[in-house]
Amino acid sequence: MSKMTPEQFHGVRQRMDLIADQAAVERAFDDMAQAIEQRYADKDPLLLCVVTGGIVTAGLLLPRLDIQLRLDYVHASRYRGATSGGELHWRHRPSEAIQGEHVLVVDDIFDEGCTMAAIVDACVADGAASVQSVVLARKERAHATDYRPDIIGLTVPDRYVMGYGLDYKNYFRNAAGIYAAADEDV
Numbered sequence: 777m778s779k780m781t782p783e784q785f786h787g788v789r790q791r792m793d794l795i796a797d798q799a800a801v802e803r804a805f806d807d808m809a810q811a812i813e814q815r816y817a818d819k820d821p822l823l824l825c826v827v828t829g830g831i832v833t834a835g836l837l838l839p840r841l842d843i844q845l846r847l848d849y850v851h852a853s854r855y856r857g858a859t860s861g862g863e864l865h866w867r868h869r870p871s872e873a874i875q876g877e878h879v880l881v882v883d884d885i886f887d888e889g890c891t892m893a894a895i896v897d898a899c900v901a902d903g904a905a906s907v908q909s910v911v912l913a914r915k916e917r918a919h920a921t922d923y924r925p926d927i928i929g930l931t932v933p934d935r936y937v938m939g940y941g942l943d944y945k946n947y948f949r950n951a952a953g954i955y956a957a958a959d960e961d962v
């Protein structure tokens with residue numbers, strides 16, 4: 777995994793713009809959790825975290841959910857440390873575990889939408905009883921698919937965003953807010 781120098785890291789941090797502060801993001805998580813509880817109270821869903829970016833979203837949702845549920849993960853990535861997407865690479869697809877389940881796919885962002893659409897299609901192909909999705913953020917842009925997530929925390933501008941699990945060149949996933957990279961850094 778490639779590294780940034782401290783000078784590069786601090787430069788990106790100084791230039792980035794705040795999109796949603798910690799309080800706004802935490803409120804979005806409360807709303808997402810409420811929507812999930814309403815849909816899945818009696819369904820014993822299988823939450824499917826999309827690694828890596830979805831880890832923080834799943835981790836902040838789980839303790840807010842007071843319902844019977846289980847957790848598994850898929851690992852599918854298009855960006856792989858870059859700021860524009862490419863082909864989807866599957867690294868973990870738990871096909872057998874998905875058969876007959878009410879699956880809720882959990883990810884950090886719906887941008888072009890290709891990643892989520894492909895994961896949802898894969899779950900259907902693997903025999904899920906139902907498949908819905910939740911994302912922390914949806915980008916305000918035209919998407920490359922007709923598929924839309926069922927539950928969306930925040931809408932963010934069409935800029936490269938980071939924080940709360942979203943990376944910039946593998947860094948900033950731990951930022952406690954959602955930030956947009958400056959044009960010169962994208």
Ligand SMILES: O=P(O)(O)OC[C@H]1O[C@H](OP(=O)(O)OP(=O)(O)O)[C@H](O)[C@@H]1O
Pocket residue numbers: 826827828829830852853854855856857861883884885886887888889890891892943
């Ligand atoms: O809507 P799309 O344009 O398809 O992009 C969304 C995907 O991009 C990011 O993953 P990425 O491929 O960067 O991998 P990561 O989870 O390791 O960050 C993000 O976590 C979503 O899964």
Ligand SMILES: Nc1nc2[nH]cnc2c(=O)[nH]1
Pocket residue numbers: 855885887888935936937938942943944
């Ligand atoms: N970190 C990050 N990952 C993405 N994947 C697709 N779009 C984005 C984005 O704006 N930021």
